[in-house]
Amino acid sequence: MKLIILDQAGVINQSSDTFIKTPDEWIPIPGSLEAIARLTHAGYRVVIATNQSGIGRGLLDMATYNAINDKMYKVINHIGGRIDAIFFCPHTNADKCSCRKPATGMFDEIIQRYGVNLKNVPAIGDSLKDLQAAAAVGATPILVLTGKGQTTRAQEEIPPDTQIFENLATAVDALVGQA
Template sequence: MKLIILDRDGVINFDSDQFIKSPDEWRPIPGSLEAIARLTREGWRVVVATNQSGLARGLFEMATLNAIHAKMHKAVAQAGGRIDAVFYCPHAADMNCGCRKPKSGLFEEIAARYGRDLHGVPAVGDSLRDLLAAASVGARPMLVRTGKGEKTLAAGGFPEGTPVFADLSEAVDHLLKAAA
């Protein structure tokens, strides 16, 4: 099974420093839905791992997060793709949970759900915490310049050898060429 793990905000959709708090605020980054569709057509299982501390902060309710994800699933499906599952951390940073990236909890949940080691599984993110969480379980971190990606690239400190791409579409191009 070919598996890929994507961060949500800043990779699939535009990010916001004020959080994505409603379906109306969820807007796909150009090319991201089509990139997921290309993966789907090539037999990849696409999963999302996302920190959603807006829940713990009271910025939105669970029903709203579900509506945001329903919009994302529908948009991906309309492009011809599929997201198999969304794994999210609902906790705020000060709650010291094990699932908030850069900790590995979300990735461990994915490994358990799919019954596989994540060694070498591509994981696309725009922030240092995405890349560190991926590396902590042996997944292959990939940085995109969208979202917080430019700031992450400038700050450095991410796992050595992490490839950098303009956006999800370019990262998918790279993966599909390497798999061919």
Template sequence: MPQTPPRFVILDRDGVINLDSDQFIKSPDEWIPIAGSLEAIAAMNQAGYRVVVASNQSGIGRGLFEMSALNAMHEKMYKALANLGGRVDAVFFCPHTAADACDCRKPKPGMLEQISERFGVELKGVPVVGDSLRDLEAGVAVGCTPHLVRTGKGQKTLDKGGLPPGTRIHDDLRAFSRWLTIGEGAQRPPAS
């Protein structure tokens, strides 16, 4: 029997999974999940989706926090998810500032290309969920379908306009998860 290709979802972190701050999220104490976001990830997992995070973390490059703090934030997220029966398969992040001119800082697609390579999957049609234009642009550059959540900077992003064609709008990650697992998104064949 042929194996079904894995179904993936790529999420931004700050403003999608956890509360965002213009002063950066610098410690586990500042990492606070948005209501329903962790349950949304668990629901996606239970529906057969692998969830991967792709996040710009220029606070490292700016010297605002160390790698140990970022690891502690992600450990907090992993434990909270595990308590709900959920998981994130991997967190990819860019530690650079815009001045570094790297290939991995969104809106450039390098981080998503790394995800494709690491997991051996084609990202065409894979949902990418973010709260900023750069999240969506990075995804569209590798063939992902763009989804904007209104949480974090999402409402400002929506008000500003200029979203990639075909962008779907969701109130929050919980609404996206429902769309994906039991709504209209569940009606489409899995991305290969």
């Protein structure tokens, strides 16, 4: 099985310092939805692993988060893509949970659900936490320069062997070839 793990905000959709709190605020990054469709057509199972501390902070509730995801599912499905599953952490840093990246709880859930080893599975994110969690489970960390990616590349100690791409579309180009 070909599997790929994506972060959500900053990789698929625009990120916001004030969090995405409504479906109207969810805006896809140009080319990201088409990239997911290409992954789907290339036989990848696309899963999302995302920190969603806005829930823990009370900025949005589960019904709103589900509505945001429903919007994402619909637009991706409309162009022939598919998200297999979303794994999310609703906690804040103060909760000290085992699922909030850079902890590997969501990746452990992916391993359990799909019965796979994540060695060399591409894991695409825009923050150091995304890359650290990927590296900790043996996945291939891939940094995109959208969202917080530019800051991450410039200011953070990224894991060795991290691949860097302009955005999700160019990362998918490298994984599955040009359309």
